[in-house]
Amino acid sequence: MSASATLSIASRPDATTGGVSPTSHRILHVFRAPVGGLFRHVVDLARLQAAAGHEVGIVCDASTGGERAAQALADLASSLSLGVVRVPMHRNPHHSDLTALRTLGERARVTGATVLHGHGAKGGVYARTARVTGAVPIRAYTPHGGSYNYKPGTLRHRFYMGVERLLALRTDVFLFESEYVAGRHRAHAGRPRLARIVHNGICEAEFLPVAPTADAYDLLYIGELRDAKGVPFLLEALANLRRKGRSLRLLMVGSGPDADLLAARVRAMGLGHAVAFEPPQPIRAVLARGRIMVVPSLAESLPYVVLEAAAAQHPLVATNVGGIPEIFGTAASHLVPPRDADALEDAIVRVIDEAPDARAAWFADLGASVQARFSMKRMGADVLSGYAAAFRARADARAVAVGVDQAL
Known part of the structure; x- marks a missing residue:
């Protein structure tokens, strides 16, 4: 010994x-x-x-x-x-x-x-x-x-x-x-x-900003593919936005027990050409492939995916559940209620239509707040x-x- x-x-x-x-x-x-x-x-x-x-x-x-x-x-x-x-x-x-x-x-x-x-x-x-x-x-x-x-x-x-x-x-x-x-x-x-x-x-390297690629999707979902994560409400919000003339595309990255059911729902909603599914992969590379990350969860504790996106100063829409308000801190008023596709849609539009400089400043402030606390x-x-x-x-x-x- x-x-x-x-x-x-x-x-x-x-x-x-x-x-x-x-x-x-x-x-x-x-x-x-x-x-x-x-x-x-x-x-x-x-x-x-x-x-x-x-x-x-x-x-x-x-x-x-x-x-x-x-x-x-x-x-x-x-x-x-x-x-x-x-x-x-x-x-x-x-x-x-x-x-x-x-x-x-x-x-x-x-x-x-x-x-x-x-x-x-x-x-x-x-x-x-x-x-x-x-x-x-x-x-x-x-x-x-x-x-x-x-x-x-x-x-x-x-x-x-x-x-x-x-x-x-x-x-x-x-x-x-x-x-x-x-x-x-x-x-x-x-x-x-x-x-x-x-x-x-999270570590210091994760607080470096991530810039979107030229061909980035409009919306990004990263996480488990199951109904409890609120994905059906995101799909409903996307369908509503497209009906109103906003030709948005969604990239969904993850795996889970409801993957096949969600894929079938996408097809049934006529969104097959607007939604892409990919398996789990390192988050920072994925963040670069979407302009706005959406977290439509119905329940959470303190999700890393929200911490990581906020740290990277990535535009973010999330629901007001679990510990997510603890991450957003003084910006928690921007969170939306769960199980509400209309509120999710309004929040996505608000971020999309925000002036680029104001949007960048908004999420830079959130990133700095997360860096000080997590x-x-x-x-x-x-x-x-x-x-x-x-x-x-x-x-x-x-x-x-x-x-x-x-x-x-």
């Missing part, structure tokens, strides 16, 4: 350290699908934490993400000293969950994990319920929206919020990615014992601060318990 490995193992919290925060963590990030903003968040955190001297590993689903995810994990390998384990994980409760939990528990034991950090609803369940023998790691949870986006009052929402109330008992620290999700938790699952708001952050370095530091607070809380609880025993 190397000297560095010995140091890391010796510094993990156990009965001899009293639960004090170690100088070097062994962190396992647990999540289901290596796709989208959640995956980007984990990748960024893993790199930041490895660069800060911590040992990092990943446990995620074996079947989603395809070649793009496999390549991203291969590119990340140098930062993952605790490796990658991929095991079947289903979105909804499934008998395979038992295998995944055993795999995670064993991986935590073998690696001597000091932190299990669950991301998303499924990753959060695994990280907080896996049985780990030996030293018990702290258990952190970042929801990324997930089950918090279900409509309040529905049977599904009540069920998942009941689960969250139970799992809160096994959560050392909540690291909410938006005030919106934190508020949903307080309202429907109770006030957490320990919580931090850790906004998603730093990747700050995100990484705030996550580590959350871990440290959890270790301190555990140490304090043990000290109190020892004091009670001595008093008795």
Whole structure:
């Protein structure tokens, strides 16, 4: 065993350290699908934490993400000293969950994990319920929206919020990615014992403006292809604009469970010649191919796609849902209500018809605001601060318990 490995193992919290925060963590990030903003968040955190001297590993689903995810994990390998384990994980409760939990528990034991950090609803369940023998790691949870986006009052929402109330008992620290999700938790699952708001952050290079190409599409959608993202309302707005004489074209970049249904809807609406579909690809190259990005979401947490477009000073129309107002800040009045194709249409026209200089100034101001508030370095530091607070809380609880025993 190397000297560095010995140091890391010796510094993990156990009965001899009293639960004090170690100088070097062994962190396992647990999540289901290596796709989208959640995956980007984990990748960024893993790199930041490895660069800060911590040992990092990943446990995620074996079947989603395809070649793009496999390549991203291969590119990340140098930062993952605790490796990658991929095991079947289903979105909804499934008998395979038992295998995944055993795999995670064993991986935590073998690696001597000091932190299990669950991301998303499924990753959060695994990280907080896996049985780990030996030293018990702290258990952190970042929801990324997930089950918090279900409509309040529905049977599904009540069920998942009941689960969250139970799992809160096994959560050392909540690291909410938006005030919106934190508020949903307080309202429907109770006030957490320990919580931090850790906004998603992006790197300095992403704040460079992106200029459109000469043959850019008029409108751009980037994200999952599913009805919950509000795509039908965007298509309706596009159809209305074209009927009114605006010959706009839309590029849709992404994949998802409703891809075929949406393609069929495009054809049925007579928009086949005005809408193009392309698979997921790096966002900055895609931003250059559209003049206005539209985010018609019905529910969100703190979407990276909005952060990335705003940082690039790209003209943007978005709905007033989830944590998007936190990104827009003082410009949140420009957001439109969800499920309203007419409001979406009006917002698109407003941006199109804005004088070029005024439009550029508008989105330059938004970019500067995002740059001041959503730093990747700050995100990484705030996550580590959350871990440290959890270790301190555990140490304090043990000290109190020892004091009670001595008093008795």
